[in-house]
Amino acid sequence: MHQSLDLPVADALAAVSVTVDDVVECTPLTGGTYNALLRVVLRDGRRWIVKCPPSGDGASALAYEHDLLRAESVYYRAAAGTPQVPVPRLVHAALDGDPPMVPCLVMTECPGSPWHQVDAQLEPSERTRLRGELGGIVARLHATTGDAFGYPALPFGPAAATWREAFTDMTRAVLDDAQRYDAQLPRPVADLRKVFASAAGVLDEVTRPALVHFDLWQGNLLIDGEPGARTISGVIDGERMFWGDPVAEFVSLSLFDDIERDTDFLTGYAQAGGQAEFTDSVRLRLNLYRCYLYLIMLVETVPRGYSREQRAWTWRHAGSSLTKAVGAVEEAAKSSP
Template sequence: MDSWERARRVLDTAGLPPDGLVDCRALSGGTYNTVEELRLTDGTRYVLKIPPSADADGMTHERNLLRSEAEFYRAAATVGVPAPEVVTAGEHHLLMTRCPGTPWGDLDPGEQVVLRGELGHLVARLHSVTGPGFGYPSGALGPLAPDWRTAFTTMYDAVLDDARRYDAWLPRPADEVARTAKAAYDALDQVTVPRLVHFDLWRGNILVERSDGTAPRIGGLIDGERMFWGDPLADFVSLALLADIKQDVDFLTGYQEAGDRAEFDFSARQRLALYRSYLYLIMLVETVPRATGAEQLARVREAVAPELLAALDEFR
């Protein structure tokens, strides 16, 4: 079926008038799911996500991402963090409200200070939410685990298995990466409570709302499909993508003002290096199933490979 017919069926499932659909347009920025904006006659806007077909290439942890995304939004709502509201969710769709604002772009220095502090408050509230176990709630890598070490090493092994399966380019062989990372696995035992982790909080997934005559504010945290229950320290990777979160004083101040700790002792630094290497492995491996073009592929390797090596070197 075409996009309009699919959208009407989803609206009908949600108890919304399918004949009220006046616009259905694709949204840019999605790298895995199909994302569309639906507008109804009363002006209400929704976002519809559709997963790729079951036989589409993808990474192992990407199965059933929409199930994780719906769980993230429902969990965020319990602590008042602005995020889309789930309208209806099924095996083959996720319909949600549209948050106000546009992806975080250039800001003047004063706005940057305020918004990074506000973001710190919001992320600390996310991390106050606890889950029923550790790992991806999608079930892509199996059921939730009783401990973080089991969950995360399963996640890490899965991305390395994907690297081998796709024969993805890495700056070091997958087996060497696996041996190097194991040196830091003992640090994972310090994490005993599964907490809500977005794990994709780069600026493109943070909406900034501007109203005439008012200061900008964060309108919503979106694209929660990569969420898992685990160590909140893992969120600091995408929050400082290809950089060092310890340099983001404004964010860390807001995070601590909201009552959460951001300590970087030896164990924390080892875990943070593990999470950095995990995300950077994903960024390199996913270029294969995404069929990334040569020019973009070169940019990804140039930017990500040194950061992956730096993270791995911290285990030596």
């Protein structure tokens, strides 16, 4: 049994020669925070995920959220040739259709369950092994290099030739969003602009645009297998990716914690060729990226219409973490040449 297919989904499936009669299951999925997800199971056993943008004109989105499906398609294509990295395979990408066609991605479904749903079932030794496995996967992804810096959908204009230029555009945009939505922040926007500018010189150390997912919390990591033999079966939802500093990846991997304490992950990362030496300048860059992600978390509470409880949780965690990261940037900037 399946519900009737929406027109954009039917169009996307028709593009790969699949009709409504070929579909035995069509189920909306929860858990996404922006785009709409649908699981499609075909009579021949193939299992696909169809992703479409939210309805509306995008006026309630943050500036960087322009054309997120394009970013996700770039991520999976870039990662597809990387060995030992479990990402969905793109089946079809409809990104440039003329209205009334709606952009859509069709991709294979990775097996398994989100890590946070099974984490309580993991023995300490298995969790240790999985964190090391994750470190290796992330290091291999970071070895992929792009042609320019920033978001691939170019939400702020032409591609940036330097990471400093790209990240300055990114932070400027989220602070503009904060003003546009009158978001509650622990520091005035003007102060935060000065903080980012005071440390911008450290960004010049980044000269290679690496593939960065930037949303590797446990909900975007799938785990599959029998107890004691589980593996990471999927790295999904690459829609917020950018080409930039691989150090930025460590923020979502240890969202309100310190990645330097995650020795299991860092060991796997180093063994697979990742560079994870935490010098003063690396720590400064890491705190800049923490500021950026915490700002996104705080600002997006407004256009997404968070409940009072959700806003309180975000303010308690992201607000206090932003204050701490901003303080660390200010202290480091004072001592920098």
